[in-house]
Amino acid sequence: MRNSKVIKNLSISPIYSINCDDIPEICIFVKFQPGFMNIKKLEIQTSFITSNVYHLLVSLKDNSHNIQDLIIYGKINKQVKDVDLIIQLIKAQHKLSFVHLKFDLNLTPILETLSSNHSNSLTSLKLTRISKQFSFSSIQRFKNLQNLCMLCCGGLDQNVFDNFSQADFNLKSLELDCVDKRVLMFILKNLTNENLKKISFYHNTSLEVIQDLFIRCPNISILKIQRNQYQEGFISSLSVLESSLTHLSILFNSVFNSSHVYQIYDELCNISLPKLTFIDIYMPKSTIPLESYLKMTSSPLRTIIFHDSNKISMEYVDILLKFSKRRTLKIVGISLRSDEKRFKTFAKITEGYFQIVTAWEMDCWEIDC
Numbered sequence: 001m002r003n004s005k006v007i008k009n010l011s012i013s014p015i016y017s018i019n020c021d022d023i024p025e026i027c028i029f030v031k032f033q034p035g036f037m038n039i040k041k042l043e044i045q046t047s048f049i050t051s052n053v054y055h056l057l058v059s060l061k062d063n064s065h066n067i068q069d070l071i072i073y074g075k076i077n078k079q080v081k082d083v084d085l086i087i088q089l090i091k092a093q094h095k096l097s098f099v100h101l102k103f104d105l106n107l108t109p110i111l112e113t114l115s116s117n118h119s120n121s122l123t124s125l126k127l128t129r130i131s132k133q134f135s136f137s138s139i140q141r142f143k144n145l146q147n148l149c150m151l152c153c154g155g156l157d158q159n160v161f162d163n164f165s166q167a168d169f170n171l172k173s174l175e176l177d178c179v180d181k182r183v184l185m186f187i188l189k190n191l192t193n194e195n196l197k198k199i200s201f202y203h204n205t206s207l208e209v210i211q212d213l214f215i216r217c218p219n220i221s222i223l224k225i226q227r228n229q230y231q232e233g234f235i236s237s238l239s240v241l242e243s244s245l246t247h248l249s250i251l252f253n254s255v256f257n258s259s260h261v262y263q264i265y266d267e268l269c270n271i272s273l274p275k276l277t278f279i280d281i282y283m284p285k286s287t288i289p290l291e292s293y294l295k296m297t298s299s300p301l302r303t304i305i306f307h308d309s310n311k312i313s314m315e316y317v318d319i320l321l322k323f324s325k326r327r328t329l330k331i332v333g334i335s336l337r338s339d340e341k342r343f344k345t346f347a348k349i350t351e352g353y354f355q356i357v358t359a360w361e362m363d364c365w366e367i368d369c
Contacts, residue, residue: 001028004035010060012053013045026055036060041069046103048074049082061089068095073102073128087113095121102128111138119143131155149175156180173198175365177226185209192216200224200249200365207233214240221275224249224365230260235267242273247364249280251307258285265289269296277302277328278364283309287316294323305333305362312336317346324353333359 001007012023029035042060049057070093072086087109090096096118101107107130114122115138124147125139131153139145148171156179172195176184184201188209196217201224214220214237221244225234230252238245252260261282269292276299283306284290304320306312312334323329332354336343347356 001035002030005038007035007039009041009043010036010039011043012048012056013043014048022050023052023056025052026059029056030059030063036064037066039064039067041071042067043071044073044086046072046074046082046086049085054082054085057085057089061085061092065092065094067093069098070096071100071102073100075103083109086110090114091117093118097121098124098126100126100128101130103130106132107134108138111135115139115141123147125149126151128152145170146172147175148173150177150179151175152178153183154178154180156183170195172196173222174200176201178202181205188213194219196220198222198365202226207231207237210234211237211240214238219244221245222247222364222367224280226251228252230263232263233267235264236271238273239271242271242275244275245273246275247278247367248273248276249278249305249364251280251282261285262289265293268293273297273299276300278305278367279303280305280307280333280362280364282307283312283316283334287319290316291319294319300326300328302328303331303333303362304329305359306335307359308335309359310335312342312346314346314349317349321350321353324350329354331355331357331362333357333362335359 036059039060042064044057070090083105090110090113096114099114099122101110107127111134114125119141120143122142123144125142125145126147126149128149128151130150132155139148171193174187174191174196175198176187177200179202185205188201188205189212191213194217197220199217199220199222218240220241223238223241223245230250234250238248250264261284264281265284266289279299279301301323309316320329320332332350334343334346334356336346336358338344338347338358343356343358350356
């Protein structure tokens with residue numbers, strides 16, 4: 001490790017052992033020529049900033065200046081020196097492009113440091129389980145921010161928009177999950193962006209707000225929606241995206257209700273999505289809605305992912321085999337493990353027509369548009 005010049009990824013996290021509650025002293029890793037000079041990705045669990053880890057981070061600040069991906073998570077010690085060290089480590093980098101922050105801490109000093117030193121290079125920012133307030137004006141100063149993700153930040157309120165004058169980040173992707181309803185409403189009502197390609201959010205607002213969003217962001221190609229219950233008319237509202245939408249995932253978290261699923265399929269039968277190649281939905285309890293949709297759709301579906309499909313039968317597979325004659329279908333995801341007997345049976349029957357995969361292996365959000 002002292003002599004290596006090709007270490008690209010370094011993760012600093014606890015080693016759970018009775019005899020090990022710290023890493024060795026810094027001299028074990030670093031001599032005169034540090035082996036960490038070319039690190040591109042650094043991951044730090046803040047609760048593990050022990051005495052020796054602290055000295056290692058000091059060495060990284062002094063010698064590792066090419067970090068591009070920085071992930072910081074866990075409970076941070078309240079010692080000011082730990083926060084200051086993270087800030088100094090950020091300042092020492094030449095070109096950070098991706099930052100993921102996941103801890104309960106006042107983010108303002110860190111975001112201010114990022115926006116002051118990496119306003120041009122940072123393209124992706126991910127915030128997870130953030131409850132302390134911060135200002136969106138810091139995020140607004142990232143000139144080339146393309147991907148913004150906020151997950152489980154339910155403790156935030158509208159104060160984050162103090163001094164925020166423009167909601168258009170010129171983003172390409174936006175992911176919002178479990179944020180405060182008022183925060184979500186503010187973003188969805190003010191976002192105007194023709195460059196937005198991907199959006200994912202927990203839909204707990206009115207259908208009118210969603211329809212207006214689609215009008216103001218008409219080039220969305222990847223859409224992932226979650227909500228407690230399906231809202232009738234949502235699928236129909238996608239008509240304004242018919243020239244751009246290629247990937248659709250729609251899931252709801254309430255107790256399974258077959259009528260909601262049937263509504264989705266009914267509306268899909270009455271809408272034209274000529275570019276849709278990926279759909280992620282619940283499998284209906286009856287094959288009739290699925291068969292009707294696949295007969296009527298003009299969408300060139302290549303991938304169909306069925307959630308709650310552990311009871312899938314040969315009748316469903318036969319319908320999919322008929323649809324595969326259109327020569328577009330390539331992948332079908334079902335809620336069975338690959339080592340289960342039924343999975344193996346379906347995989348053998350469909351071989352040469354399309355590939356069977358487990359449903360949780362496929363996510364439209366992982367696709368790079």
